[in-house]
Amino acid sequence: MTVESAPQAATRSASGSEVDATPAAALGSAAFVDRHIGPDTDQTAVMLKTLGLSTTEELVERAIPGGIRLQGDLRLPPALTETEALAWLRDLAARNKPRRAMIGLGYHGTVTPPVIRRNVLEDPAWYTAYTPYQPEISQGRLEALINFQTMIEDLTALPIAGASLLDEATAVAEAAALARRNTKHGSVLVMDADILPQTVAVTRTRAEGLGIEVVVADGPLLDAIADHDLFGVVVQTPGTSGALLGTAALREIADATHAKGGLVIAACDLMALTLTTPPGEWGADVAVGSSQRFGVPLFYGGPHAGFMSVRSGLERSLPGRLVGASVDSQGAPAFRLALQTREQHIRREKATSNICTAQVLLAVVAAMYATYHGPYGLRAIARRIHGDATALAADLRSLDGVEVDHQSFFDTVQVTAPGRGRTIVAAARERGVHLRLIDDDHVGIAVGEDTTGDDLRAVRAAFGGGELSGEHWGDLAGSERSSDFLTHPVFTSHHNETSMLRYLRALSDRDYALDRGMIPLGSCTMKLNATAEMEPISYDGFANLHPFAPDDDAQGYLELISTLESWLAEATGYAKVSVQPNAGSQGEFAGLLAIHAYHRSRGDDQRRVMLIPSSAHGTNAASAAMAGLKVLVVKANPDGSISRDDLAAKIDANRDQLAGIMITYPSTHGAYEDGISQICADVHDAGGQVYIDGANFNALLGLAQYGRFGGDVSHLNLHKTFCIPHGGGGPGVGPIGVAEHLVPFIPKSVSAAPYGSAGILAISAAYIAMMGAEGLTRATVQAVLSANYIAARLGEHYPVLYTGHGGLVAHECILDLRPLTRQTGVTVDDVAKRLIDYGFHAPTMSFPVAGTLMVEPTESEDLDEVDRFIDAMIAIRQEADRVGAGEWPADDNPLHNAPHTAAVVMADEWTHPYSRTAAAYPFGVHRGPIASGAQDKYWPPVGRIDGVYGDRNLVCSCPPPEAFED
């Protein structure tokens, strides 16, 4: 495709005929592709000229190895306009029938306070932010996450909680892995008989790789504990049936487990914990669960934030991310990620988990729900839920032929009605309520925050009863909570909407997200998440459907999912795609399990060696280890490409044990390596399978297909290529595509919900629908062009470390700062922090090569913004040279002292050898009167943060207000 052939405005008349063909920009085109792609035709031409190219076709010819190139176009439907796409999605949403969800099974009706829905979930200041690796520009979301951690710590009465996990089932599996690591004996994990079925399924999926045996008790849990050589016990409280054990009974379970040297994992319900004894008070070592019912829509199963908290002594084993308090350069309190930040990159196959992306946006919603309601509000909601459940229980047990199975419960009433289960569930559905059909004789009814009197009447009527009696029956097993929670003032300060709105605004104002400017993070693809893509997630039919609602009521979702899966299969060239994995890491795990199961089906169980290039993302090795495979690292050549000699040697030495290779394409070095097809062929010849990590698929989409040049399985990161926003570190979606022979081996349970993060799939579907095949290809080409433009312009100031085919980079480039550091002492950190003064989020630091910055502009940034970034980088280089020349001391210069806060710049005393203006308004930062088009100055709320101090003085809950006093 050439620039000249880029789509022209195709404004349709009501009759469907095309009415104009004037260039889009001139017309104010309705074509979405022209809104999505930043550079217009003229800007694209400037970029091409800088590279000495005349057409984008020439760029593609040069950059991408011919052997892998797709011939022809992807077979996708013609692009829709935003209006058309929204109409399509509205129609699909309307075909879902949420009714009142009273199914339970770990998902509960909730009310998202509108102030939180609009000002977090639907606010780009929150949803377009990146993972807070740069803490100076992330204080808002870090504070929200520390609220989340404090909320979990308080409610579970355990001292350290992480900043969210992917869902409840994976949280249990992670807790099992943690327990295994922290106990020295026993290979059995005993699970409560009343545990959520999806939790058992996910834990079993993980069990083999972890070398553990999962035993689900088929009688009293204490008997199962006595019978097994265990390392851990999982107790679901309240149980799936609703049954609630008293504190004494739970303590007995904990004592029995500890007596056998095991750890106790409590899978618990945050709402119930406002009324019942928390796990930390009856002896649990770990608490896990989902925070969904704290204001996060059901979303047909996800995304929701899982949680984990641990007793002290286990904090260094906590999976995922942990936010901690530290201090900045002025000694002021500030937040940042603590301890194991990016630990999979450091520990790789020895990492405690493979979690990278988590569920930050949803954790923020849950934390703000608790902040808005406060401890009294939460307790009031919980009391109402419990009261409605006991009212229902009293009424149902008064009916003939109906028994309530448990006297002690919080919100879920399990009922025996012999032979009538199906009829009752169908009758309730007729009346607008979804109940849980357990079997012909049993029905489960879970009361939620959103349950109304009409719903209760409908349930009663479905059982053949009449009006509500007003009686109550049932109790909390004498386990009433006596301890306080959410005592920090933040949880009692924002109960009116004005205050909440301002709190949310104040937090998001501290942060730098895509709504402020470019986030050129290599490997992360921070591109436009269009409003039209985001809108549908709030449609009632998408937001409020329970994941276990009957298929008849989920027709819109089922069509959306099969459509998206088929589009992704077409895009990747694979036979089948599954959208279940809810992050890239989970896709990797699922794909590797498929490979392993395939080998096993052929009697090749010994094929367990997975080759992974040294440049691979850390989750690759961590996922392989989790799948029970042995990781062998393949060396890189000095130019960054895979060492073919080392690869050949390792294939030879492991021919009979070879499970396969995991390779990222284009590589994490940002280059299209030649010879990828040959590498795939060599591995296949040795009986191995090829896993292509598709995190960088945005550099191939429309130009090549993994499934056609040698891949057997790949995951995609929909939150990169397909526009799901990063949400400050999640949600993610990591679907896998597999070749025909692997289809039977796609694992069924890698996430809790059948379709993972179903609630956000409409975003990617909207993107594909609005771009069409040609638009998607154009986006890929533009992303590659913009990266090469940056490489060309910055190359003389910072060497570009690796190039690939045709001497070009792919969609990102690595700038090598090591020579600069050697010459001037200025580090990657200094440059990254100085970029904040210039109004930018730093590129990716020291990944995949220490001492470098990896830059990815994406197709969405226009030339003005790309040039602004380049100019800032050049100006910083000049500043570094002044340090190198001795003009500024090494420990007192604008780079070393960056970022500069307003307080520092406005201080009465200024002793630095550069001016205040140079500090805060360096070259290119607008400082005149308000001018249209000029970017406002971004003021970082804190100075450079001392990470080491924070790790030495670990504080992972909200610091007391006094900590913030002057």
Ligand SMILES: Cc1ncc(COP(=O)(O)O)c(C=O)c1O
């Ligand atoms: C190359 C690569 N592989 C895998 C992953 C893991 O994806 P996720 O963060 O969704 O788990 C990433 C994420 O940054 C990546 O860049």
